[in-house]
Amino acid sequence: MTVAHLLHIDDEVHYSELTKEYLEMRGYQVTLKHDADAALDILRTTPVDLCIVDIKMPRKDGFTLAAEIRELYEDMPIIFLTGQSTKEDKIKGLKLGADDYLTKPFSMEELYLRINAILKRVKVQEKIKSPGTFKLGKLTFQSGLRELVSGDKHIKLTSIESKLLKLLCERENAVLTRDEALKNIWGDDEQFRGYSLNVYVSKIRKLLRDEDAIEILNLHGEGYKLIVKVDSPSPQIK
């Protein structure tokens, strides 16, 4: 399972460690940097899912940093943290495309929940942008290319395997009925094809067998269910 990577930028050295520790306890990978340029170095070299940016920092403030982040990654989710809470600051932050804005003191739980909400939203947007691409733990399934990708490894699927896996992915954590699968794959629901369907489900299970987070359940008399296990709502976003 891929853990979402957060970049937290705050010039306050000690207290920001507490935030980092809390978010790590909740299942995130967190990199903490205390100045804007160090944060930009991380962004240039390491994949990051979301930035938490303190506004008032010496040398380069959070607004300037956010603008530079946007130059690197137009869609990077950003949460601003601030000790100030003026309306002007909020408007400035939102104009820079901040996804959220938290005023100190903030509750750790609230920060965690807001991060989750933003990452969920990003995940939905990514699905809209690339409707044929699905994340399955560490694997990426590209239905258009009929490929399962794991790092550098590309596994080619047959047309039927690809259609079946796409149907399961589209109904993630919900039931794919046998009739639905038969109609979508073979264009009819002739029950004699049921055996073939079972065989293809077995093949897909084998392809996914190294993924602990993924399971395909048999629902007797109904169909199948692709289960994507989630420890916390966020960690599978990438």
Added chain:
Amino acid sequence: MQQSLDLTYLKTLMSEDENLVNRFLTIFKTQCPQQLEELRTHLLNEDWASLSTVAHSMKTQFTYLSVESLAAQAIEIETLADEGNTDIISDKIASFEKGCRSLLASVP
């Protein structure tokens, strides 16, 4: 005026995690005296930007600790420094330091 400490709000913010609350208080006890020292140094050097930054950081700590009177004093010092209104800032810092020392004495 004797400052006292109610940790109810801090505990809520820290999700009732005793370890985080204790870590916060430990950082506060170490950092607050250092920051008071920094305020005096910046005052002496008339480095108002740095003085403002320190006051800003201290303000946030007091809001976590629900000590609104000291948070308000920190805001006032930050604002005076930001606006270059430094004639009375020395007195404000002296009064603020007295309050901080009193609070530090009550931190468990």
